[in-house]
Amino acid sequence: MTISVLVADDEELVRTGLRLILDSEPDIEVVGEAANGRQAVVAARDLAPDVVLLDIRMPEVDGLEAARQILDRPSGTHVVVLTTFDLDEYVYDALRAGATGFLLKDAPAHQLVAAVRAAASGDALLAPSVTRRLITEFAARGPRADPSVVQSLTDREREVLLLLARGLSNAEIGAELYIGEGTVKTHVARLLAKLGVRDRVQAVVLAYRSGLVT
Numbered sequence: 001m002t003i004s005v006l007v008a009d010d011e012e013l014v015r016t017g018l019r020l021i022l023d024s025e026p027d028i029e030v031v032g033e034a035a036n037g038r039q040a041v042v043a044a045r046d047l048a049p050d051v052v053l054l055d056i057r058m059p060e061v062d063g064l065e066a067a068r069q070i071l072d073r074p075s076g077t078h079v080v081v082l083t084t085f086d087l088d089e090y091v092y093d094a095l096r097a098g099a100t101g102f103l104l105k106d107a108p109a110h111q112l113v114a115a116v117r118a119a120a121s122g123d124a125l126l127a128p129s130v131t132r133r134l135i136t137e138f139a140a141r142g143p144r145a146d147p148s149v150v151q152s153l154t155d156r157e158r159e160v161l162l163l164l165a166r167g168l169s170n171a172e173i174g175a176e177l178y179i180g181e182g183t184v185k186t187h188v189a190r191l192l193a194k195l196g197v198r199d200r201v202q203a204v205v206l207a208y209r210s211g212l213v214t
Contacts, residue, residue, distance in 0.1 A: 003120040004031045006047060008040035008066070009055040009082065014105070018053060021109045028116060037061030044070045044077055050120040053103070055082045056094060064093050071098040078119040078199070100201055118169075147210050149195065157191040158212070160184065165204045165213045 007018045007030055019030045032047050034040035038061040044052055052070060056063035067079050078100040094102070100119045103112060150158065156177075163173045170184040177184075188200065197203045207213040 003028045003051060003116060004049040005116055006032045006034065006040065006043050006049040006052045008034040008052060010035050010058045021112055022116065025113055037063055037066035040066045041069045045073065048075050049077055051116050052077055052079045053082055054079050064097065067094050067099055068097045080115055080119050098198060100199055144209055149206065150210050150212050152194045153191055157187050160187045161191055161203060161207050162213060164200050165207050
């Protein structure tokens with residue numbers, strides 16, 4: 001299965017570089033480009049890509065508002081934010097809007113590819129350490145969640161959530177718990193549904209805010 005990607009950045013050189021890196025991978029195809037947030041929203045609607053690589057600072061409509069509009073639609077598209085600053089205030093708002101992960105613009109090529117694959121599959125919180133740091137910072141800034149929110153989880157689902165919070169992939173969780181990767185995916189799907197969240201990132205934020213993870 002080929003992962004379709006929309007690249008949105010106001011710098012043509014950046015878009016070209018991202019396209020060259022991603023199109024060289026056999027399982028990834030860049031299906032479109034956007035030079036501003038307005039174009040990104042329209043292209044995401046028309047192309048329904050698996051992943052949108054979205055620069056947070058763009059003209060007309062900024063990346064933050066573009067992320068909100070893209071993620072407001074139930075399309076299954078995931079947004080990975082591109083940022084120059086690893087603690088950019090906009091990034092917190094992007095997480096609040098539902099972005100799956102964050103990637104620094106100077107990240108090496110292999111990290112970019114890994115981020116796209118992870119976002120498309122929902123298999124990880126993303127490789128860059130900035131993502132985990134941002135999640136913990138974001139959770140600390142927000143209101144505390146009622147601890148009872150995680151009581152509906154089974155003991156196994158709670159174990160899986162704790163390992164998600166450590167940034168482990170499905171395969172790594174399976175190895176840790178001595179269960180198959182397919183079983184892990186089932187547990188993840190069930191805990192997301194019980195918690196009423198859209199993806200693993202939001203689940204981990206809730207785990208922090210409920211006090212399950214400290």
